[in-house]
Amino acid sequence: VIxxxxxxxxxxxxxRYAFNAATKHWMDEVKIIVFGPSEEVAAHDTEIQAKLKDSMKAGIEVLFCKAxxxxxxVTGIxxxxxxxVIYVGTVMSQLxxxxxxxxTF
Structure with a gap:
């Protein structure tokens, strides 16, 4: 959770940790949930977006909180x-x- x-x-x-955990097989499955203030930063920062897209290409599910x-x-962006972009409260609770x-970072 970021x-x-x-x-x-x-x-x-x-x-970086999530990407390495997935690509170096430290964990069987990795998800990144971008939640709260980091969403606004990610919406306007192409470097963060690129790192998240690289994570997605590596098989990591990346979710943003719609609420x-x-x-x-920034939902549209x-x-x-x-x-x-989905409501992640129930997703996090179920996980x-x-x-x-x-x-949490």
Missing amino acids: TSRDKEVAAGVGI YSDEQG LEEAGFK LKDGWDSL
């Missing part, structure tokens, strides 16, 4: 960039119930 508005935390740590992106007026672990 929530930080800080670009270095989002891209330098969060996305927050609607509130910030994210969807036009090719990202999946936790299913035994997934969560790292």
Whole structure:
């Protein structure tokens, strides 16, 4: 889960770890959920978008929270960039119930 508005935390740590965990097979399955302030940053930062798209090409599911992106007026930007924007509250809750672990950046 990436929530930080800080670009270095989002891209330098969060996305990098998820990408490495997936491509180096540290984990069987990896998802990135962009949630909160980081959504607005991602909507306007092509470098972060590129890193997220590379993650998607590597088989990582990338999700953005529709409630927050609607509130910030960036849903259209994210969807036009090719990202999946959905209500993630129930998704995150189900993942936790299913035994997934969560790292938050």
